[in-house]
């Protein structure tokens with residue numbers, strides 16, 4: 032009997048999802064939705080929200096992370112990973128404080144740099160009776176191929192479509208302060224209070240606004256990382272800008288010169304498209320402006 036129990040092998044669990052990390056501790060959610068506070072083996076790198084990990088439970092009910100599974104991507108801030116395995120960025124903008132199209136351009140450039148697709152969510156449409164001018168503002172993004180939703184969390188206009196759109200993926204939510212990011216998370220997770228309570232039910236980690244947290248959502252998840260909500264949007268290189276305006280990048284295949292930057296060159300397919308009204312003037316102007324101040 033003695034011998035048997037000594038050699039008893041740990042059962043292999045299917046990987047758990049990391050909800051958040053607090054220094055030495057990680058909150059993990061197992062495949063059967065149980066939440067644990069886990070420590071990790073010495074050789075295991077710090078897991079972040081969105082990570083998949085292998086873990087074991089010991090006899091005295093301690094949970095230990097034994098391996099960090101390979102990441103699809105890592106989002107870092109100040110050279111420290113804060114989130115992993117992100118399928119989509121969700122950029123929330125709204126009518127008040129009014130969206131800034133030039134800022135949206137910059138978020139789209141960053142998404143392109145990160146090689147992560149991005150959806151634009153336009154919230155608070157209850158604040159207007161006439162959506163037409165707003166739709167016209169966003170038309171260039173739609174034409175460039177971006178996913179876009181108009182909705183109001185206040186009167187639930189457009190939220191059915193939004194819900195149907197958000198599934199099976201891990202989203203990282205970004206956007207300026209006051210646009211409704213927290214409201215959106217609360218809307219998507221009606222039982223959030225319960226869940227956050229379960230998560231903060233350990234003496235080590237109290238929730239602070241600086242913690243990156245993953246909220247499980249249907250079959251997917253939303254990650255809220257206060258530090259990256261408002262990206263570092265400055266310091267874009269010329270190359271980042273050129274490829275980050277995706278419709279300009281596509282047009283550039285037709286330019287005479289391979290190194291054409293679409294400002295003053297002859298036989299520039301981008302300028303031709305601009306003059307023909309195929310390329311959005313505002314987008315092009317912002318492109319030219321950003322290029323003039325690029326590294």
Ligand code: GDP
Pocket residue numbers: 154155156157158182183184185186206207208209210211212213214215
């Ligand atoms: P966050 O800073 O991006 O997390 O924004 P919050 O979720 O805190 O929301 C900022 C404010 O916008 C709050 O006062 C919300 O009640 C309000 N808000 C959120 N959604 C809507 C909406 O659909 N319509 C209107 N009019 N206000 C909203």
Ligand code: ZN
Pocket residue numbers: 283286287291292293294296298299300301302
């Ligand atoms: Zn060109």
